[in-house]
Amino acid sequence: MLVSAGQEALWLAHQLDPDSSAYNVVLAVRLRDPVRTDVLQDALTALVDRHELLRSRFPATDDGPVRLVEPPTAVRLDVREVPEADDAGLFRLAAQAGREPFRLDRSGAFRVVLLRRAADDAVLVTVTHHIVSDATSQWLLVRDLFAEYGARTGGTARPAPAARADWDEQVRAERAFVASPRGGRAAAYWRDRCAGLGAAALPTDRPRPPQRTLNGATHEIVLDPSTARRLREASAQRSLTPFAWLLGTFQAALHRSGCGDGFLIGCPVTTRFTPATREAVGYYVNALPVAGRFTRTTTLLETVESAQGQLRTGLAHARHPVELLTGGPGHGPLFRISCTLVAADRLPVAGLYEGPVRLGGLRAELCDVPQQEGQLDLTTEILQDSGGFRAMLRYNTDLFDAAGIERFGRTWTRLLDVSLDAPVTGVADVPLVARDDLDFLLALGADPS
Incomplete structure (x- = not known):
């Protein structure tokens, strides 16, 4: 699998400082309704099946980085019970989850952490390394994740099948343009x-x-x-x-x-x-x-x-x-x-920046870490x-x-x-x-x- 010029530069930056979180892109959402973690895992599997970069890892070769794609089940929801956390502590834990470094060669560039304080109070933290994401992507993946969740719980209609973008084709097009x-x-x-x-x-x-x-x-x-x-x-x-x-x-x-x-x-x-x-x-x-x-x-x-x-x-x-x-x-x-x-107003999850919304049938608000x-x-x-x-x-x-x-x-x-x-x-x-x-x-x- 291929990597773009931008991805290669980000990979090199990661090699120079693998413990840095400077290139972690984070979107955290506070949820005020009970979350079914089994259903959320199924939704996560459907999400990474649709977007293959989210299940990619980037090992090194003699010629530089390559991209290897794992099966959709490789990305697992990380549930952390935090019943003792107050609001400030919950925010700190969400920020900490966003700062944890990635091991791009072994575990890939995407994780989802559910910090559950009570049955109806949790923060969902989605974290990607910039090598597989950008600002729009982070909102897209949250939109799609909750759409899959809502479709499985009856909270929202099943999302329409999305066109799948071929990342290798994107890289080939970039190289053809440059030449x-x-x-x-x-x-x-x-x-x-x-x-x-x-x-x-x-x-x-x-x-x-x-x-x-x-x-x-x-x-x-x-x-x-x-x-x-x-x-x-x-x-x-x-x-x-x-x-x-x-x-x-x-x-x-x-x-x-x-x-x-x-x-x-x-x-x-x-x-x-x-x-x-x-x-x-x-x-x-x-x-x-x-x-x-x-x-x-x-x-x-x-x-x-x-x-x-x-x-x-x-x-x-x-x-x-x-x-x-x-x-x-x-x-x-x-x-x-x-x-x-x-x-x-152009982001894929309308209204989340400005106040509480419903995502997948759940009450949600932005936790801006x-x-x-x-x-x-x-x-x-x-x-x-x-x-x-x-x-x-x-x-x-x-x-x-x-x-x-x-x-x-x-x-x-x-x-x-x-x-x-x-x-x-x-x-x-x-x-x-x-x-x-x-x-x-x-x-x-x-x-x-």
Whole structure:
């Protein structure tokens, strides 16, 4: 069985730090009704029968990793009785279940843990390694798992047979594209886009270790409703997307925070280009290199418009794996910082981000545990839902203190606010300290005489 370029890169990262959970993708759901574990196991078997990557393992060979597929019964539900746990303890146990490392060569890249506190109170934790999953996949597998469960208990109708995506065919198509004239043109486009630019790198609080580490934490930014409303209005008025506006100001914040006048960041996008892949669990992701270029006169609006233009044209070349652009060992990473958007209203399980729902006849609500921390220097995930926008800044704790990331977050929101009020303001001209705070700081240094 075949592996894609992206999977091979993830496998190598796992080999370098097999005990890290940085690439674990987690979706945990609190269940408020009794769960029949025998039925849940049957549903799990049906799930992994449909999505073969969930029952794949990745041993090493002399030529690199290969993919071996196990029978559907190989994936077993892990039931853990935790009657003494309070709500906080149950959350900690769910987070811990999500952090447990995988042994990709032996036990594969998928597990399901049921933390049962009482007959009608449990948390179901689904965990995949990124090598077999992405953000959409995690929601797809939860949707399909509960659909199978509900069909067996009478809680929901039996799900319609889903088209099965052939992962080997996906990899063959990727390789054929790379070798084709279109693939050559895409590679040339990306080489031209990246020419002369290095990976954006924020000044660190500690020296960068000689070997890459994957230890992380998260800082959350929530836009207030007024800012979210202004962002939507300003974007619509100029035929821009809110994400492009946020991305442009994010790049401006990197520039003002010490990343220099020219740099690259990555923007992960989906590679689900066919009807079958849109319903499949797998690593359907590529990261588009997005350039930030600044002069003394670059305006906030120019930065936002550049971000939108690069995203639009970059999507036309998204089939070319970014892993093939790095130039090989010794050339350094293409980027150390990424920024992506998750639109909650487009996720396969509608409403779960915003409140309790019914899944497979069971009352369920999201248990939003920390995850995917430390993959890069900084990975930023922007969640857009009906309530507005929030950003999860996941950073490497061996490089940055929490205070430094919080300061960067304030710089970003400051530039965003100014861009909404006066978009043609120069990026270099935005004061990063509010007027009253600046007056206070100046007063501290004034001669008391």
